[in-house]
Amino acid sequence: MEKLTSWVEIPPNSDFSIYNLPYGIFSEWLVGTQTTAKATQTAEKARVGVRIGDYVIDLKAVSELGFFDDIAFDKNVFQKNVLNDFIILGKNIHSQVRNRLTSLLLRGNESLKNQADKVLVKVENANMHLPVHIGDYTDFYSSEEHATNVGKMFRDPANALLPNWKHLPVGYHGRASSIVVSGTPIHRPWGQVKPADQENPVFKISQMLDFELEIAFVVGKETALGERVSTSEAEDYIFGLALFNDWSARDIQSWEYVPLGPFLGKNFGSSISAWIVPLEALEIFRTQTPTQEPAVLDYLKFEGLKNYDIQLEVMIKPQHGETKKVCQTNFNYMYWNMCQQLAHHTVNGCNLRVGDVCASGTISGKEKDSFGSMLELTWRGTNPIAMPDGTERKFINDYDTVIMMGFCEKNNIRVGFGEVSGQILPATAFKS
């Protein structure tokens, strides 16, 4: 197979090759105004874009030039400030749009190239927004290594996995309102914490602020209440994937979470990457799933390669110090795959809406440097990470930026997610 190349200049090792073409929502920074008020910066209306190399392709502009005229759909979807209306059009239209874009971007095709100044926006001039309106956010807990690590630390090392864990993809509902796009800073939360040596809880600023490295998928097709999605149908209901950081305040979480699950330890913020990589772009990176033993119930059985070989890493960037890579892992570790997650989620008739986000849960591998949270990497703070500037980290410090990256690579083809990053700002003052 000859490798496709584009007339758009794409840096070597770019996540955003012509094989990727992820969707996002952008507005244009007005040139030279990056430092002025936000109102000015976002004067250009947010709309749908596709990333290639270091450019955003303005799909509204491409559409207005007539390049989608022969594909039958409402072109207004590209003027919206969320992807939902485009996603609702369905996989058939998505494929046609994707194929058209691929063709227009191929080296040798001059038609769009001749209008490049009208459709290409440099990434440094693009202000990225939350890509979808998220109706519901579900967080799974599908990495065996993560669940085992947490079980060892907080429960019984000999029986780290709870009895239900290998029978169903454990999941729970998280907060949709506080999901923010990559680059949005998050304030360290206050909360109730129960010191081990005290009888009563205290109210304080969280001292155990953590990240959780996850991959999220965006639901691409709705179901009615009472309807089920089987594992074999599930991919039809997945629009695309993103990087996801499910920020966690471990000290708040451990006091509050019985018996109904995490709440304030999680809902102060979660970060999602700006670009949603369509499932279609990940096709050649499918890989085997771990053996599931004991055998799962019939509704969780599946056929084929349902995991994806996505290389993942996490960096901590102190305010002034050098960035340090603290984790390197892979999405292929997941015990429960996305098709099983969706089949389980809907088996009771729970309805899906386009734009719902389901996240994997923390992705940890088998090696100590492949754990997807500080909780595991430093083993609850007992084994701090040395930073290049001489400081150490048990958890995340104020002004640290956590950067997660992910990409697939095979046969010299690279399809990546860019990054999801977020800086932790100090807790806000408390007026009592």
Place this chain on the structure above:
Amino acid sequence: MEKLTSWVEIPPNSDFSIYNLPYGIFSEWLVGTQTTAKATQTAEKARVGVRIGDYVIDLKAVSELGFFDDIAFDKNVFQKNVLNDFIILGKNIHSQVRNRLTSLLLRGNESLKNQADKVLVKVENANMHLPVHIGDYTDFYSSEEHATNVGKMFRDPANALLPNWKHLPVGYHGRASSIVVSGTPIHRPWGQVKPADQENPVFKISQMLDFELEIAFVVGKETALGERVSTSEAEDYIFGLALFNDWSARDIQSWEYVPLGPFLGKNFGSSISAWIVPLEALEIFRTQTPTQEPAVLDYLKFEGLKNYDIQLEVMIKPQHGETKKVCQTNFNYMYWNMCQQLAHHTVNGCNLRVGDVCASGTISGKEKDSFGSMLELTWRGTNPIAMPDGTERKFINDYDTVIMMGFCEKNNIRVGFGEVSGQILPATAFKS
């Protein structure tokens, strides 16, 4: 104080006195078409209505007649199919609209009465819709009696309440997509259940389908991420209250819920009443809160009467048999009040959006007939309820309709919620 009366005929003991004036979303059944296809039934566009007696006041029509002309707001909010845009206008506008409606409806005021045929719709001709677009749904667990009962049954009778329970209003995120308006039937869910005498779980139709009697409040004012709402500010953020049935499949829930909380045991459906009673209408029904001991942390302290005296009851109506009242209780039992719930929910900076729904958790009283779920009423099925037709109920049967009602009464003034009802339909066939 002289009692207000209206020119609209209001049946004695109506929940919908002139003191109530709750908001909802309705469309008109076309006369004589109730039995035809839904498309025909909802041909009239859904819009904002206010209930009085056995009528819905069409606020779009009232507005078009000019009765709100001197109140400065966008009248298009009354044409929307959810209340959110009206709620966003804020308490000042809500009060002005409410005062105007009260005045227009008073006996002796002929101005609206003269146009009654243009603005009044008989309730039997009104098709009620989900009143708000719900961004996030949070469920609390704020009844001491309920938490104690559950703790006794599933954990340790001697230490029924978990250590955190009296220090914070335990809550978790539920599913927003599956909240339906009163009257919508719900299919009994399938799910994984772990029989006590078997090693492995089985996949079956839930046999322990339960209701949970709750009161929900609708968030009326948004906050930014990182912002907090104090207990003294909290009422500004509450638009109004509704009845809420948080359907629960106990057998699914008890197997899945560790360690991250309820998921499929709850998210197959929740029912909310069609009418949202504004907080203002409940003012005279404020009542004392239970003493909180041990003392709560400063951010949970509050002043004044923060509970509400709302009488509640639950009925089970078999498909053919006689209806039986199975529970009678009161919202004033709540240990944690709504202001504390909101202060806790936002103390970590979690942001609120208009239309978010927060539910109380099951409301149980001290007496055996005041428990708000079948789980407690039949003590996990060990003490079944005898029905008038000779059958008995441990949980809810197929084709049973569960009806919850709630009202306040004081000084001959009644303000009620009507009902939230829902019929349980058999599980749908499973194609495997």
